[in-house]
Amino acid sequence: MAVITGAAVGDALGGATEGWTPEQIEERHGGRVRGIVGPWYEDWRTARPIAPYHKGDGHITDDTLMTRALVEVYAKRRTHLDAYAVAEDFVPLMIGEPTWIPELESEALLLQRVFLAEKWIVARLHYGHVDPREAGVGNVVNCGAAMYVPPVGLANPGDPDAAYAEAIDLTGAHQSSYGREAAGVFAAMVAAAVAPGASVEDVLAAALAVAHDGTAAALHAVADAVRDVPVPTDDDAERALARVVRDAVAPFDSVGPEYRQMSMDARRPSRTKAIEELPAALGFVLGHRGDYRGAVLGAVNYGRDADSIAVMAGAVCAGLGGSEVVPSEWLDEIERASRMDIRATGRLMADAAADIVRADRERTRARLAALESLSEAEGVR
Template sequence: MNWLDDRVGAVLTGAAVGDALGGATEGWTPEQIAERHGGRVTGIVPPYYDDWRTARPIAPYHKGDGHVTDDTLMTHALVDVYAKRRRHLDAFNVAEDLVPLMIGATRWVPELEADALILQRVFLAEKWIVARLHYGHVDPREAGVGNIVNCGATMYMAPVGLVNAGDPEGAYREAIDLAGAHQSSYGREAAGVFAAAVAASVVPGATARSVVDAAAALAHDGTAAAVAAVVGAVERAGAVGPDELGRVIRDAVAPYDTVGPEYRSPAMDARLPSRTKSIEELPAALGFVLAHDGDFSAAVLGAVNYGRDADSIATMAGAICGGLGGREVIPADWARDIAAASRIDLDAVGATMADVVRDVAAADAERARARVETLAALTAAQPSPAQPSAGRDLG
């Protein structure tokens, strides 16, 4: 298998594996997770509640048991949009292509154990896309304004990083445009920075440090400050145990996180637009990736046992570590069992995305060639303007 196919497949498989493992622990504290599962989670585990259908009526989802969540459903839907268009995307493609997939085509939803619409599974912040674009006919470039600010757009931006493989700045710009239909403020910013991290991760020779540096170089405002705080805290902590590492990362990101200490009881100012705040998930994911030097299992399990929004943190960490290490770093039994439990063909999704990446790369290369020729013509030495002859009467 060539480098491109391996890395593209690893990013998407790594994201799905992280999502499925983290879904079982989402919303809980590290202490609650350890009590429920008899210690730290080390693989696929059952739901937190045995009576998952009725324990939380607002979210009657079968998390755990290897089931992917809405993070993966939305990621794969975006892959489908790229496969249809086979080019770079923008906010209008959310309205014209992604929303119709959310409301017009059923697929197996593992957490509902049924064929259903993506709309029926996603959180309210993602339902917003449908309300604003399909029913409100809002300009897609502005539709994210007014939504609660969260990680909803960031969680499915890995494909944007892949179509801009090796170009973090291009990935950032495309994700910022695309995510404008869904999010604003630091929710939109995180989407761009995550896509950039994925684009940086698949470059031959990339390291956890080079990925974090690429993300930090493009981040702005509170997102930049939160990433810097987490990176600094991880570096100062050095070699610490996994439980202590989770506390180090949480303490570092807490001043920038609007949700507050009680994940299921958000603060009054939670999820409001801000120049100084950040989503928690992306800085935390980068912290786990850096602390474990890109080790897939260690970074993902760190996110899983962190709790809170564990599925999205592990999704991001899994995507980046997959890009860094390729398929060989993802435990084969995790990938196999999660694909079976969730009824998804991870290999096929990766192959589809890799074909798109090749097509987009070829088009980008042709545009770059044409641009170089244009610049050469524009900057070529030109003859001086003709001067009037000395004997000509100008009077």
């Protein structure tokens, strides 16, 4: 339950600051954000017609809505998922079952809330009938697939390699290039975080072990940059950590310095680039040594894609620390404001994961027995 609730709290807090700079955030809110705050625009319905969403006030965003849908697929299938599961079960949830959308303050289809890169899933799989394993090719390369893969890590607890492989398969239906790679690495980080006795260093080791290309380079750069930075103890130190993280990520981020005015090569496939959100989240997790509040609020005040960065930082820190590190005063208010039982989603995923792990255990035992038989037969020969 911890990972799901920890990610959702980060999502709701970060939604209010998404798209802005740290300086703009402090000016708007009279200092650093320290919890749930109101929307950036009071006239949120008309201020940005392309994104008429009521962010802030404890509302979760599409990150959590997509996560909840993936949990429902795991709960239905009770087994590991692949790209075909996205086509056969995930897409029907997006287009066939109205749900409460907090940011729209109404019931709607998930399809009607998600942004263009996530609408791609429906266009390619439902209308285009593309091979699910290849449907992500051609999409905008962004963090859309990574933002909802924490359940994949939970389906592979303590096995980062398996989590990476499953996420890479599953998100082939949605993303390509470094967007897909980030999903695999993030799932591996969650799987590492929920292993008994895991530490921040274990999460870092898991990420670096599976990552490739620009994603690997960005993670290394952030880890090196924050390694000797003291844990922030005041606002100035928090600002300094954010600058260190951004400076380390910037060479690998295709979006560019102005988040709302993207560079010409933004979000195109590349062997050398990385999505910003994952290495930035790792930077705040490492900089705060796994402390949930510190890492999440660091991500929230970082701005840019703050909700997804806070999702990733929150999921990892909650995986390491358990449900007790997720502030109940935030979670209670977010559940109320979003009209959503996020804890129930966490319990549902835990129940499904228990069945998946149980089946994995039986398959492993059968495989070991087969290997023993093969070894004995080879010995006879």
